[in-house]
Amino acid sequence: MRLNNSADVVNYFRGKRHQRNYYVAGFVDGEGSFSVSIVKHPTQKFGWMINPCFQVYQHEKHREVLELMKETFGTGAIYRKSGTHPVLNFSIDSRRSIMERVIPFFERYPLLVKAETFVIFKEIMNAMEKKEHWTKDGFIRIATLAYSMNQQGKGRKYTLKEMLATLPD
Amino acid sequence: MRLNNSADVVNYFRGKRHQRNYYVAGFVDGEGSFSVSIVKHPTQKFGWMINPCFQVYQHEKHREVLELMKETFGTGAIYRKSGTHPVLNFSIDSRRSIMERVIPFFERYPLLVKAETFVIFKEIMNAMEKKEHWTKDGFIRIATLAYSMNQQGKGRKYTLKEMLATLPD
Numbered sequence: 001m002r003l004n005n006s007a008d009v010v011n012y013f014r015g016k017r018h019q020r021n022y023y024v025a026g027f028v029d030g031e032g033s034f035s036v037s038i039v040k041h042p043t044q045k046f047g048w049m050i051n052p053c054f055q056v057y058q059h060e061k062h063r064e065v066l067e068l069m070k071e072t073f074g075t076g077a078i079y080r081k082s083g084t085h086p087v088l089n090f091s092i093d094s095r096r097s098i099m100e101r102v103i104p105f106f107e108r109y110p111l112l113v114k115a116e117t118f119v120i121f122k123e124i125m126n127a128m129e130k131k132e133h134w135t136k137d138g139f140i141r142i143a144t145l146a147y148s149m150n151q152q153g154k155g156r157k158y159t160l161k162e163m164l165a166t167l168p169d
Numbered sequence: 170m171r172l173n174n175s176a177d178v179v180n181y182f183r184g185k186r187h188q189r190n191y192y193v194a195g196f197v198d199g200e201g202s203f204s205v206s207i208v209k210h211p212t213q214k215f216g217w218m219i220n221p222c223f224q225v226y227q228h229e230k231h232r233e234v235l236e237l238m239k240e241t242f243g244t245g246a247i248y249r250k251s252g253t254h255p256v257l258n259f260s261i262d263s264r265r266s267i268m269e270r271v272i273p274f275f276e277r278y279p280l281l282v283k284a285e286t287f288v289i290f291k292e293i294m295n296a297m298e299k300k301e302h303w304t305k306d307g308f309i310r311i312a313t314l315a316y317s318m319n320q321q322g323k324g325r326k327y328t329l330k331e332m333l334a335t336l337p338d
Binding site: 005006008009010012018019020022023024025026027028029030031058062064065068109110111112113115116119 | 174175177178179181187188189191192193194195196197198199200227231233234237278279280281282284285288
């Protein structure tokens with residue numbers, strides 16, 4: 001087998017969905033991210049909106065690996081990241097797509113490095129499906145889980161404490 | 170299937186070598202590197218030593234993914250990188266192991282992002298097998314190929330021109 005460039009590999013994977021999916025799991029385990037941002041939003045019940053998102057970044061010269069992601073999940077958008085670096089972002093942020101496409105995928109094709117992060121991500125998604133974030137206790141539980149992901153809230157605008165302090169009694 | 174942590178995933182892959190290998194290819198395509206360093210070495214024919222190396226870095230809290238690499242390739246060493254960051258390095262730098270374990274692996278389980286880099290790496294390895302670096306023309310060809318990898322020699326101590334200028338006539 002001679003596969004000398006990325007186009008060959010994309011073609012090779014066309015007839016090998018199962019193999020491609022293990023490759024995708026491995027790639028995502030290195031380069032992907034599961035995150036749950038919580039942003040100020042005055043019209044939401046507690047003044048904050050919870051946004052789960054699955055993303056993969058890649059240098060624009062390797063767009064084909066993001067196209068492979070899009071083909072694999074059957075959804076998602078690829079766009080250029082703002083800023084000076086020529087980086088593309090593949091993301092799935094619709095809750096429906098995450099529930100129907102992303103979560104079942106990684107239950108079948110498991111992650112190793114991001115295994116724990118994925119468990120928390122799934123816990124948050126399931127809680128939101130049950131509308132737990134519509135109650136104050138549920139909102140606090142989900143926010144606490146979200147902040148426990150990806151280096152415990154590092155890089156977030158507000159600390160968990162600051163955010164929770166704004167919630168009405 | 171419930172795989173809630175990395176140990177579960179390592180176990181899961183025990184009976185699934187083929188699937189594991191696709192996962193490994195995907196992971197390496199994101200996080201691995203193929204490189205050929207050229208370092209000053211007075212006893213070598215042209216005063217330089219050519220060192221091909223296959224590596225994967227990872228935060229020390231995810232050592233298990235590097236153990237999976239080691240199991241997959243059946244060789245290689247895991248060590249802590251010097252410096253302040255808690256980073257582990259898995260590397261295979263023996264030419265024999267690269268020829269026998271690394272190259273056949275990625276011919277069977279293809280890379281997408283690193284497809285072109287791997288082709289150059291293989292070309293260098295094959296040239297060294299034929300001892301092309303023992304002739305001046307061969308050395309120049311191999312060095313030029315090496316410098317064309319990984320951002321065209323960025324981060325190297327010497328430019329290609331500087332290095333080639335030291336070669337005897």
